[in-house]
Amino acid sequence: MRPSDLADEHGISTQAVRNYEQSGFIPPAARTPSGYRVYTEVHAAALRAFVALVPAFGHARAGQIMNAIHASDPDEMLLIIDRGHEQLLRDRETLGSVSRAVQDLTDFEPVLEPRTIGELAHRLGVTPATLRAWEEAGILTPAREPTGYRVFRAEDVRDAELAHLLRRGGYPLARIALVVQQIRTAGGTETLGAALADWRRRLTARGLAMLTASARLNDYLSARAPAP
The missing domain is CATH 1.10.1660.10 (Multidrug-efflux Transporter Regulator; Chain: A; Domain 2)
Incomplete structure (x- = not known):
């Protein structure tokens, strides 16, 4: 030949x-x-x-x-x-966790009023130090008042809820930060659904x-x- x-x-x-x-x-x-x-x-x-x-x-x-x-x-x-094969399995598990987390987020009542760090920590049942650690990891990006206090708006609460769900699932902060960034880029959990469906198709194709x-x-x- x-x-x-x-x-x-x-x-x-x-x-x-x-x-x-x-x-x-x-x-x-x-x-x-x-x-x-x-x-x-x-x-x-x-x-x-x-x-x-x-x-x-x-x-x-x-x-x-x-x-x-x-x-x-x-x-x-x-x-x-x-x-x-191990990487594919991990990707499938991550996709499943994110899909469930996004679905769970749709069941939460939207938070329209800004929240302080203490109010958000109370809502999630975590400490303010935890929220500051999430901010340092790039998961949360709250606004700041002229006095320097953090202000968490609706999208910040959404990101915190998602981070809380994924942390309970054992995911490291670095990976959660990437997922939250995807949601911000997509414009919200509704738009992210299409991205998750495409992710699932690509994992199926790889398998x-x-x-x-x-x-x-x-x-x-x-x-x-x-x-x-």
């Missing part, structure tokens, strides 16, 4: 095939006396596996998996795959890609196995 035969199957350039070979993502090709590369069905199976691994695990991890195979290190290969990648990887491992 020529480099173009492998490239055409995946809609990539022949230079990309050579780059993948150089990076160890596919095994080295044999050379003709004149120096031309000669690929086989084993190389084609390797490229199919790598291409399938990218949407499942990302380009870096896909390369690491192929490198581990070619280094005859199956334990490292499986460890990288396991970490990818299905992992199934495809497993099949292609198994095909490659079978193709490169020595004949009995």
Whole structure:
């Protein structure tokens, strides 16, 4: 097989095939006396596996998996795959927690009057020091009166309610800050629903890609196995 035969199957350039070979993502090709590369069905199976691994695990991890195979290190290969599945599970759990938290927030009565730090702490059943820690982490961004006192408006109370829910679920402040930032960017919990649905679709697509990648990887491992 020529480099173009492998490239055409995946809609990539022949230079990309050579780059993948150089990076160890596919095994080295044999050379003709004149120096031309000669690929086989084993190389084609390797490229199919790598291409399938990218949407499942990302380009870096896909390369690491192929490198581990070619280094005859199956334990490292499986460890990288396991970490990818573990990350997907964590992402699913985070999505579930955020979805439940957003749903719970819709059941709260809107707070229209500004709240002081003491009033908000009492509402949540936490200490003012906790709210100050959330502010330091970027979760809360209250306004300040000329006297320097914090003023928590409706959107601040919403963010505090969400943070409180996620903290009870065991999430660290840094991750909660990212979620709250998503809500601010989206314009509220209603708009965030569309973003969460898109997030769910992307996680589903990644999970299905992992199934495809497993099949292609198994095909490659079978193709490169020595004949009995």
